[in-house]
Amino acid sequence: MKERILEILKKSNTYVSGQEICKQLNVSRTAVWKVMNQLKEEGYEIEAISNKGYKIKKSPDSITDYELLSQINTKYIAKQIEYYEEIDSTNIRCKILAEEGAQDGILVVADQQTAGRGRRGRAWKSPKGSSIAMSLMLKPDIMPSNASMLTLVTAMALVKGINDAAGVDTKIKWPNDIILNNKKLCGILTEMSSELDYINYVVIGIGVNVNMTEFPEEISHIATSVAIELGHPAKRADIITKTMEAFEKYYDIFLKKQNLEDLVEEYNHQLIHKDREIRVLGSEEEYQAKALGIDKTGELMVELDDGTRKKIRSGEISVRGINGYV
Template structure:
């Protein structure tokens, strides 16, 4: 009911709508409407109430409210089911549990705060409350397990595009899974899957974005940044989430429906901060120093080693002078 009240208020934003109209339209009592309005106010929605005139939505808070996002994403393929937490250990972990219990493609898990957020290889990822986006999307693509890296590429392209659209900041992609602004990391992506040998049960793609974080701990301050730090103003997390879902959905279904990854690859190449540079690639115990020369049509990185050998790599931890993975 709260969602329906909010939906009507949003459609009439900055205009009054009477309690009676709301009550008629939604088929519930005016007392019930009044209760929902109060809950919305508590959540931070600024709603003016004047007797005889009714209710007017003046301002929406920057919370990642489930109801609000369900309204905003109702015409999308993704985000028809949203789980929102004030705090959680890790949205990817929760997504895995949902997926194991049968959650459908497009289910989204969001949390205002993550207490046990993870980057790749189980590393910690800090997601303080109120200032970051911790989001995981459950996908059930009919692709082979060795294609899962493409989902990381799609996500990187989508997040970079969405950030640029919302903030006008120039975003870079440090292949395969980091978004960079002014040589510092603003977003990390963690793709995990459950698979049989030849088929994927589900993919969880998680992203942690530093949005309105003011300060970072000393040890990461020189490698991490936030949108607010770069822009000197707060950014609406809700607007960013909506834009990410929109961008992601375009690139993802392009790939799923036609097998075509070209738009994603185009964005990843254009925004790449490593192409043409000498990079260090760490994969388990192997370290390779090589020149990053291209990203191929499958999203794989093509590198040229010192001895002239040219090879493809599908993933790895990359560092390049001035731009390092952090934590």
């Protein structure tokens, strides 16, 4: 009921009477009063005036399931949300839910994550109340060989979601690092359970540095947060809902052809290295090239000094700027 009451209050530009809320939800005035008190205890500033009703004056930086569901506008992505104040890993929980038969598009969100992982097994910690740790579970009807492109779809959604919600200008460092002011803002980890010719499920883990104001010394030169760049805190719920809305849009486009053909132009527009010189780092070689953009499979096309063009695949190779991370 919290979700529905929040939704009613947020959609109204004026006061909503307790009687109107009771009528819409078919509940008693006492039930509405109890929920209002609970919301106030959680940090919602709700004004109550006799003969007028209730009005939200200010919302806390909450990412509870009912806060997110009260504002998200999607058809099936994140229409079911599990929220935890603290969890070891949202990806682990999401995989358990998938094995138990959870519905396609379920989202797991945590206020604090203690044992998250990034690419290549690196630790990804999410401090309480200042970051986003979430995992989305999908059951796409695509070939397993095409699943890696979902990471790029997610990167596009994060750029649009963060930019729309916070008013910043994030970009993508191929294939899926989200960059703000030449520093890393987000991490994405995609995991899959599949057979030879079909996918059981895909779990996409997302970590976003939102309101942190400092980082460990070893990563402070390459990491940033939305708050650091804005100069003030951002609402995490806005970033989550805008990102999920953008993901649904891009995901539906991807599913039509099971590739990035109809997303290439927008992805390349978001690509921070487009038409710039980069360093290509492989396990056995390192060279300099010009980044031209991705193709429909998500491979990065580069041009060498002699004019030769080649494609590079993520997972095997990483890229850096000429003089640093970006």
